[in-house]
Amino acid sequence: MARDGEGRFEALVAAMLDRPGTSHGSADPGAQRAFGSTPLKTNGKIFAMLVRGRLVVKLDRRRVDALVASGAGVRFDPGHGRLMKEWLDLESDSDETWLVLATESEAFVAKRP
Numbered sequence: 001m002a003r004d005g006e007g008r009f010e011a012l013v014a015a016m017l018d019r020p021g022t023s024h025g026s027a028d029p030g031a032q033r034a035f036g037s038t039p040l041k042t043n044g045k046i047f048a049m050l051v052r053g054r055l056v057v058k059l060d061r062r063r064v065d066a067l068v069a070s071g072a073g074v075r076f077d078p079g080h081g082r083l084m085k086e087w088l089d090l091e092s093d094s095d096e097t098w099l100v101l102a103t104e105s106e107a108f109v110a111k112r113p
Helices: 005-016 061-070 095-109
Strands: 022-024 040-042 045-051 054-058 073-076 084-090
Touching (some): 005 040, 005 045, 005 095, 040 095, 045 095, 054 095, 061 073, 061 084
Antiparallel strands (some): 045 054, 073 084
16 A cells, blocks of 8 residues: 555654664654654754655755756745755655665765765
8 A cells, every 4th residue: 555645754764763863853852843744853953854745855955956957856945935955855755765865864964974
């Protein structure tokens, strides 16, 4: 059975939480909801979130440019018409693609190679 965005995000959260320094927003004391979702964080910094049923990840601006050019997603618009240069709103519904890009995003935000 195909999962919706929330189910896919729950599976992603479960897969990511075993990484050192990674937390889910609701697990943090005083957690705040970002853009209507509860984000994944590394060392307290958001690297991935579910927005309107879609995965949004933070990556290097050049990487986002390349992914947008390839059709993998679009720059994230938080709703005020200003596109975020380091945030990708992913087009794919693939669990594997979500995990790969969330892992890349977590490393980028944690400043790991």
